[in-house]
Amino acid sequence: MQRLLILSGILLLLAGLLWPWLSKLPFGRLPGDIIIERENFRLYFPLTTGLLMSLVLSFLLWWWTRK
Numbered sequence: 001m002q003r004l005l006i007l008s009g010i011l012l013l014l015a016g017l018l019w020p021w022l023s024k025l026p027f028g029r030l031p032g033d034i035i036i037e038r039e040n041f042r043l044y045f046p047l048t049t050g051l052l053m054s055l056v057l058s059f060l061l062w063w064w065t066r067k
Contacts, residue, residue, distance in 0.1 A: 015022065032048030 030048040030052070034043070034045040034047055036043040
């Protein structure tokens, strides 16, 4: 558990430091993401992005625990 917490902390730190470059990637505006814009209201629901991230993280955790 300690190793997982330290690793997740390091990954969050790296993501925070690399955020100016990561925000320019096309993730977050994929087809299938729900965007509703009205006057004085904006709803953004990243459905496809969430599914894609879930698949990638599931594969990485499966690969990591397989060893």
